[in-house]
Amino acid sequence: MRQIEGVMYQTNAPKGVDPDNIFFVQVDATKCETCGECEEVCPTGVIQSINDAGIRAVVDPAGCVNCGQCLAHCPYGAIYEGVSYVDEIFEKLKDPDTIVVSMPAPAVRYGLGECFGTPTGTYVGGQMHAALRRLGFDYIWDNEFTADVTIMEEGTELIKRVKNHGKPGAYPLPQFTSCCPGWVKFAETFYPDLLPNMSTCKSPIGMLGPLAKTYGAKQTHTKAKKIYTVSIMPCIAKKYEGLRPELADSGFRDIDATINTRELAYMIKTAGIDFNSLPSEQPDPILGESTGAATIFGNSGGVMEAALRLAYEVLSGKKLADPNILAVRTHEGINTADVAVPGFGTVKVAVASGLDNAAKLCDEVRAGKSPYHFIEIMTCPGGCVNGGGQPLDPELRASLFKSTVARINSRFRARNTRA
Amino acid sequence: MIMNRRAFIKACGIMTGYAVLSLNMVKEAAASAMDFVGIRQKSVYDADANPKIYKIRKSQDNPMVKKIYDPKTGYLVDGPCGNLSYHLLHTHYVDRSAKVAALKAKGFKLNF
Ligand code: SF4
Ligand code: SF4
Numbered sequence: 001m002r003q004i005e006g007v008m009y010q011t012n013a014p015k016g017v018d019p020d021n022i023f024f025v026q027v028d029a030t031k032c033e034t035c036g037e038c039e040e041v042c043p044t045g046v047i048q049s050i051n052d053a054g055i056r057a058v059v060d061p062a063g064c065v066n067c068g069q070c071l072a073h074c075p076y077g078a079i080y081e082g083v084s085y086v087d088e089i090f091e092k093l094k095d096p097d098t099i100v101v102s103m104p105a106p107a108v109r110y111g112l113g114e115c116f117g118t119p120t121g122t123y124v125g126g127q128m129h130a131a132l133r134r135l136g137f138d139y140i141w142d143n144e145f146t147a148d149v150t151i152m153e154e155g156t157e158l159i160k161r162v163k164n165h166g167k168p169g170a171y172p173l174p175q176f177t178s179c180c181p182g183w184v185k186f187a188e189t190f191y192p193d194l195l196p197n198m199s200t201c202k203s204p205i206g207m208l209g210p211l212a213k214t215y216g217a218k219q220t221h222t223k224a225k226k227i228y229t230v231s232i233m234p235c236i237a238k239k240y241e242g243l244r245p246e247l248a249d250s251g252f253r254d255i256d257a258t259i260n261t262r263e264l265a266y267m268i269k270t271a272g273i274d275f276n277s278l279p280s281e282q283p284d285p286i287l288g289e290s291t292g293a294a295t296i297f298g299n300s301g302g303v304m305e306a307a308l309r310l311a312y313e314v315l316s317g318k319k320l321a322d323p324n325i326l327a328v329r330t331h332e333g334i335n336t337a338d339v340a341v342p343g344f345g346t347v348k349v350a351v352a353s354g355l356d357n358a359a360k361l362c363d364e365v366r367a368g369k370s371p372y373h374f375i376e377i378m379t380c381p382g383g384c385v386n387g388g389g390q391p392l393d394p395e396l397r398a399s400l401f402k403s404t405v406a407r408i409n410s411r412f413r414a415r416n417t418r419a
Numbered sequence: 420m421i422m423n424r425r426a427f428i429k430a431c432g433i434m435t436g437y438a439v440l441s442l443n444m445v446k447e448a449a450a451s452a453m454d455f456v457g458i459r460q461k462s463v464y465d466a467d468a469n470p471k472i473y474k475i476r477k478s479q480d481n482p483m484v485k486k487i488y489d490p491k492t493g494y495l496v497d498g499p500c501g502n503l504s505y506h507l508l509h510t511h512y513v514d515r516s517a518k519v520a521a522l523k524a525k526g527f528k529l530n531f
Contacts, residue, residue, distance in 0.1 A: 020518070045530035062518035063529050110459045110466075120455055121462035123472065151478035152488065153508055156499035184512065190531040192514035200509040210507045215487065215494045249507050289483040292467035292476035299460045309477045323476045329464070331457060359531060385459035393455050 001080065005115055005262035006392050007071065008080035013088040013257065019243035023082045024066040024236050025388075027057045031078035038070035038079065043355035043379065044186070062189070065355070067182040067379045068236035068388015075396055075404075083239045085230075085257035086267060092228045092257075093136040099227045101216070102137040103208050104128060106144050107234035107298030107384035108261045114391040115265030116275040121385075126280025128264075133281060134273050137230070141216065142283040144290030146208040147297045147306070150179065154201045154303075155310040158374055172196050174350075174365060174372040177303050179203040181241035182379030186355055191362045204297065205231045205238060206247055209254030211287060219286045224252060231258040234298070234387035237379070260389025292323070300353040300383035301330035304376040308339055308347070315344040332381055333357055336372070351376045353383065 001008050014022060027038070027047070034054035038047045046063030047056050047070050058064050071079040092098045113124035129140050157175065164170035178184055178199040187194060201207075209229050217224040231242055241247070242258040259267075268275055283289070293309055296302030305325045312320045327337040328351050335351040350372045352358045358377045364370040380386045466472045475481055487494050495503050523529065 020515070043530065045528065048527075059527055060518075060522050062515070062522055063527075106463070107459075110462050119458075121459035123462055123466050125466075125472070145481070145483060148478035148481045148484050149487070149508070152484060152499040153504060155478075160500065178510075185515065188512050188515040189519050190516070192516045195512045195514065198512055200505075200511070202508055202510045206510065207508045214507065218494070246510060286483065289481060290473070291478055291481050292473035293478045294481075295473060296463055296467050299463045302463070306478060310479050313477070313479065320477070324468070329460075331460065356530075382456035382460060385463060386456040395455070 002084075004084075004086075004266040006077060006397065007262060008077070009084040009086075009263070010080065010082050011087055012083050013085045014083060014243060017243070018245075019240045021061060022240070022243075023058055023061050023064075024239055025058060025064070025068055025071050025079055026082055027055070028078050028080055029055050029057065031076055032056055033076045033078065035075065037073050037075060041069045041073045043067065043069070043182075044190075065182040065185045065189070065379060066237035066240045066388075067355075069380060071236070072386075072388050072390070072392060073396070077397060081236060083258075084263060085259055086263050089230055089257055089259065089267070090270075097226060099138045099222050100136065101139045101141055101212050101227055101229045102132040102232060103141055103143045103205060103212070103229060103255075104132070104232040104264075105205065105234055105238075105298070105384065106147060106295045106302075107387060107390065108232055108264065109295075110298060110385055111234055111261045111390040112265055113275075114394075115262070115269075118276075124275075126282075127275060127278040129283050130278040130281040131264075131268050131273055131275055134278070135267060135271055139212075139216065139220065139287075140281075140283045141208065141212060141287040142290060143204050143208050143231070144294035144297075145283075145287050146204040146211065147294035148291055149207055149211075150201055150204045150297075150303075151293060151306050151310050153207075154178075154199050155307050155314065157199055157201060158307065158311065159314060162373060171200075174370055174375045175199050177374075177376045179297065179303055180378050180384075181235065181237040183355065183358060183377045185237065185240065186358070186379065187362075190359075191366070194362060194365055197365060202247070203241065204294075205233065205255065206241065208287065209242075209247065210250040213250035213252055213254065216287050224250060227252075228256045229254070231255050232260070232264050233258060234261050234384045234390045235380075236260060236388045238389070260387075262389060262391060265391070298384045299329065300332075300378045300381075301328040301335060301351045301376065302383060304328040304349055304351050304374065307374065308349070311347060312339070312341055315347075316342040318342060328376075330378075330383075334360065347374070348372045349374045349376070351378075353378050354381045355379055 109125035113122040213224040239258045242255040293306035339347045
């Protein structure tokens with residue numbers, strides 16, 4: 001075990017194992033103070049008392065969507081991560097025969113700075129790219145590029161579903177987004193009958209892995225088998241996604257390692273890089289360039305807004321003058337909007353933040369009563385910026401008094417959100 | 420011992436709750452805690468709208484996206500949802516309900 005940015009990690013870099021059997025988060029029974037906070041925030045209820053004293057544990061990985069919200073809210077640091085590729089990545093970075101590719105998600109650049117003392121939410125994208133270069137990554141590619149590709153694929157898919165609606169054999173409406181790995185596992189586990197509604201698109205990281213080892217290899221004249229891809233995420237559930245056996249479409253494992261924002265900060269500190277004095281640098285071209293539509297993937301409602309910026313123009317044939325689609329921006333709860341598209345009609349959309357809200361929309365779809373075309377779901381309240389792999393809220397563990405206040409507040413919020 | 424500690428923590432929580440309530444600060448404290456996420460969200464939207472950070476705001480206008488989907492020379496020459504896209508960029512899902520059904524059969528309660 002090792003401590004990384006206030007969280008304990010098991011050094012464990014699984015290969016070729018069934019991720020369904022891994023505890024990506026688990027409670028250290030010797031540290032659990034039985035406060036119940038984890039149970040309060042867990043969307044599935046799989047973290048619960050295992051004895052009369054009230055010690056909690058994740059009772060079975062089958063019911064866990066690996067969101068890490070329990071870990072991010074435990075005031076006592078009792079919850080640890082079960083998977084960390086940090087050591088393996090350091091080895092690969094040293095190996096002259098391995099071409100190591102960085103693939104950071106949008107939300108990482110809005111959290112990473114906090115580990116180096118910047119105010120909450122400071123954008124540090126340029127320094128992040130510089131730090132990755134200093135760490136020795138051979139290609140500074142970026143998951144935001146494939147967020148843009150996701151919009152092309154998922155937007156096109158949606159337009160197809162709308163056009164073919166009602167025809168025999170057509171994929172059903174509404175279409176659910178498939179970017180959030182906690183949500184995807186949730187749907188597979190608790191709403192398997194709705195899987196045809198799931199977009200067939202891989203998530204942005206699911207797309208960047210295979211593109212790096214095919215298109216990227218070709219463009220850079222690199223042997224694909226030498227490429228080692230590192231997914232850098234604000235998320236714990238992405239570690240599960242990276243291990244999905246079906247994600248091997250490049251002819252190799254598409255994603256070789258997955259770490260989160262906290263672990264990247266740890267790597268930068270361990271390498272002795274002075275993050276705050278780094279210049280702002282650009283990612284490498286081909287698989288690095290991105291847009292504002294890609295960066296908003298980090299927020300709840302962001303995928304929806306980015307998709308609408310495409311759908312509007314494709315369906316109407318007109319330019320969308322103002323790309324801000326404020327109606328779908330979601331802080332908490334469920335947001336719905338009717339978007340009028342000239343020459344097409346109304347696109348009905350919904351955005352759910354948190355899986356208890358997602359379940360409400362799923363129940364509507366199940367009952368055949370869902371009026372929507374497109375539904376975005378994020379497991380973590382607020383979206384990836386609040387992911388379970390992001391730097392912790394510094395207030396949470398500041399003192400017992402403060403953490404008690406934080407706990408009361410979060411319960412208060414949880415009730416408000418649910419109501 | 421553990422029960423005592425648990426009771427103590429509970430009492431702590433209740434007392435703090437009253438202290439906070441009596442100062443009529445619950446709302447304010449809740450707002451400031453939620454801000455932690457809200458501030459990060461705002462920073463994301465600010466970057467999207469800042470031409471110094473993101474010159475382009477629509478995915479379809481990304482020059483590298485145009486390059487990869489170029490109908491003549493692009494790697495994904497047959498466009499979004501084309502053959503190579505389906506092979507590399509699309510996937511399928513697995514019904515994972517059986518294991519959770521088994522868990523419930525053992526007597527564990529879940530939220531769904
Ligand atoms: S939040 Fe932490 S201390 Fe509280 S019950 Fe859960 S694991 Fe134990
Ligand atoms: S990771 Fe998420 S689903 Fe799993 S126990 Fe923690 S809160 Fe519950």
